[in-house]
Amino acid sequence: MERFEILISAQQIASRIKEIAAELDETFKEEVPIFIGILNGSFMFMADLLREVKMDCEMDFIKLSSYRGNETSGTVRLLKDISADITGRHVVIVEDIVDSGLTIKFIKDRMMEADPASLTIVSLLHKPDVAKLDFAIDIVGFEISPEFVVGYGLDYDQKFRNFDGIYRLKEGPEDN
Ligand code: IMP
Numbered sequence: 573m574e575r576f577e578i579l580i581s582a583q584q585i586a587s588r589i590k591e592i593a594a595e596l597d598e599t600f601k602e603e604v605p606i607f608i609g610i611l612n613g614s615f616m617f618m619a620d621l622l623r624e625v626k627m628d629c630e631m632d633f634i635k636l637s638s639y640r641g642n643e644t645s646g647t648v649r650l651l652k653d654i655s656a657d658i659t660g661r662h663v664v665i666v667e668d669i670v671d672s673g674l675t676i677k678f679i680k681d682r683m684m685e686a687d688p689a690s691l692t693i694v695s696l697l698h699k700p701d702v703a704k705l706d707f708a709i710d711i712v713g714f715e716i717s718p719e720f721v722v723g724y725g726l727d728y729d730q731k732f733r734n735f736d737g738i739y740r741l742k743e744g745p746e747d748n
Contacts, residue, residue: 605629634654669696701717
C-alpha cells in the first residue's frame with residue numbers, strides 16, 4: 573500500500589516561491605532585512621526563497637522543539653537561539669507550517685522582545701482550520717486542510733524531509 577499521496581508538487585512550490593520573493597523584494601527594496609528560518613523544517617524553503625530574492629539581506633536560524641511523531645508535545649522549547657542582534661532590524665520569519673500556531677506565537681513574542689523595526693511572518697503552509705492565532709500570518713504559500721503532511725523539509729519522526737514536494741501521509745498498517 574502506498575503511504576504517500578502528492579499534495580503540492582515541486583513545480584507548484586517553486587512558482588509560489590517566486591511570487592513570495594517578488595512580494596518581499598517590493599516590500600524591502602529600500603532595506604536590508606534579516607531572514608530567520610525555523611529549524612529544522614524550514615531549511616529547504618529558506619534556501620529556495622533566499623535564492624529567489626534580489627534584495628540585500630542577511631540570514632540566521634533558530635531551533636525549537638516541535639512534534640514527536642504526529643503528536644504535539646504542547647510546549648515549545650528553545651534549542652538554538654539566533655546569533656544576530658535584531659533590535660531595529662526588519663525581520664522576516666520563515667516557517668514551514670503553521671498548525672496549532674503555538675510555535676509561531678512563541679517566536680513572535682520572543683522576537684518582539686528585541687524590538688525589531690518590523691516583523692514579517694512567512695509560512696509555506698498554513699492549516700487555518702487548526703491555527704488559533706490572535707495575529708495574521710503575513711504571507712502564506714498554501715492553505716491546506718488539517719491533515720499530516722511530509723516532504724520539502726517537513727518530517728514524520730525525522731524522516732521524509734528530503735522529498736522535493738509536499739505529500740499527505742496516508743495512514744496504513746505500516747504506521748502502527
Ligand atoms: P504548531 O506549533 O502546532 O503550529 O506546529 C508547528 C511545527 O509543527 C512546524 O514547524 C512543524 O515542524 C510541525 N508540524 C506541524 N504540522 C505538521 C505536519 O503536518 N507535518 C509535519 N510537521 C508538522
